[in-house]
Amino acid sequence: MLIRPDRDDFRTIGFYVGKVLTGVGVLLLLPLVFAVPAGDWNSATALLIGAAIAIIVGRTSEALLFTRQELDWSHGLVSVAVSWLLGPLFVAIPLFLSGHFASYLDAYFDAMSGLTTSGLATIQDLDHLSRSMNLLRHLTHFAGGQGIVIVVLTMFATSGAQVGTLYVAEGRDERIVPNVVRTARFIYGVALAYAVVGTAALTWAASAAGLRLPTALYHGFNLFMAAFDTGGFSPMSSSIAYYHSAALEMVVMVLMIAGTLSFGLHFALWRGRRRELWLNLETRTLAVTVFGLLAIVLTGLAHAGAYERVGGLFRKGAFTLLSAHTGTGFSVTSGRLFSTEWGLIAPAGIVMAMALGGMASSTAGGIKAIRVGITVKSVVRDIRRLLVPESALVVSSYHSNRRQILRDSEVRGAITVLVLFLLSYGAGAILGVYYGFQFEEALFESTSAAANVGLSIGVLSPDLATPLKVTYLIQMWLGRLEFMTAFAFIGYLAAMFRGRL
């Protein structure tokens, strides 16, 4: 029986969503550091309008809906789901006012894509976009990649217990340290450490590629945010291919891998537990899928005759595979070449890589290695059960920070989300076919959206039919929240209108 939410429920949800919107407003102020010194007053005023509206709505909600009520499970889920729907609405304000989006829906699409670290884009004439707006696009990756809700709330909240449900609801199912606030701070600490090193390395590589130092620094910082947060936006429309630099591609690959590792693993490595790298089920699963799919992609490219020499084959194939598997979405070739040059096998490998994604509790999307690993372990356990006497007890275990017994509830949870992702990929593909695209192209784009990757084979464009564009938008939202949070929100909506008092 559904219980209709009462005023206290709305008050609690609205109060926490208000805090998040205030945080979004602060985020929109950051690109002013470029707009004001450059005298780009149109961008500056656009950013101020977006920030002011977000802060007005956020602060008003906080004042009118103040509560000391603890967040329960449903409040947390709904707060996160609503925040991830409303946050992009406000980020879209300055983006739309930049004049580079044909509709508000397109601006909302890119804001959602940025915050969910997807990287699909509908922005037009990107190569003439102002620097402050381009910075904003990449900042959305940084904010969304770490988890905008948890970051904002750990800045404003004093009690870790209050925000614990939000942490899990936002797709972070692993507390690195017992206190959620300290966990979130550790996550940002890791990100900032990588920001310093990564930006420096990318600046050097971009400078060596021929960019002047200030421009190289600007590109380096933006590329860092998009690479480490497995986002995929880039300052130029031709993405990483723009730089013609193997060194820059290498740095980007390292950052993409770092971004797809869980923060728990970063913590273990930071504490000197290097054995975790080899023992962890997720890193093992990732190693198998990355190398397995790399073999498929390279074989496919060789079979299609897409590249004449081994150097080009590896450079394009390995980068694209890593970009897909980590959920980043950077490209070193035009997306149309996947269709016209790469044959069928290599793009199939890329689709599989996008579908699988990176590690849980990282910035990557997709099914996630832990679920793939658990599913495989479960299958192996079931086969073993068939082969031993009925009275024998078959126990399976895996290592993730510590040795853990594989429980049926974990298997059920992993397979449920895995199936939901597969259904989402398929549903988007079928709709793409309905709108006249070839199945493989529709599946590629749908998987890219739902797994928050951002590689495009050319289906997405500003002129794309609105229902298909909205479908990709919803897929990005569902993929980022890994379905359950979104489903809880939908259930809450149903309870509002159909539940009992």
Next chain:
Amino acid sequence: MPRSRTDLRLRVLAGALTILAAIAVVLQLERTRPLAPSEAMVAGVADAVTPNLLTCRRGRDEPDPPPPAADARTTSAALVECPFRFDGETVTYVGEVVGDVLRRDGGAWVQLNDDAYALEVGPLPASGEFAGYSSGLSVWLPDGLADLAQRPGGPQWRGDVLQVEGVVHRVDDQDGGGLTIRAHAAQVLAPAEPLARPFHTAQAVVAIGLVVLAAGVIVWERRSRRSR
């Protein structure tokens, strides 16, 4: 306590309407954005040789049709849709230099965009005419030609528009396997020009008003928090 369904729905509706009103203001501001279109169409650009794009899929489609004549203009869209049709052929290509001139030993890489913003309607911030994604190709300009790319396009400039004649490399081994054109002749069709971005007065007024309102809300919220 809002016990009735109507009360709950009204509250949700009121919140949604507030946000929609804000978006309506934003939409109106964007409609009234002042534009400054320049001499948008680049003169002297030949018609594209492939107005109807031919998509070919490696290993699946029919053999290539004959390549275009060298004196007709080839587009990036045509090249990307059917690269092996053009591989090794000499083509004429026209585009705006965007981003940076990446100088290396013996020449420079430039990104030449041949989209509508480059050749027809002008950059979007000034023209306000939407024409799809940016699109272009990587072009290698050897020493002697690289100096023709004086001012690349970007947020402040519409870049030099170059016409190049060069060989298409479907797989350029010197670029790690990228699709490129290696130019052996080039000329400037249109020099770079600064992009005018007229000041949006109405947007500035709205911004100031909203900032004052936001400051007021912050003060009010702090006071109400202290009084609790």
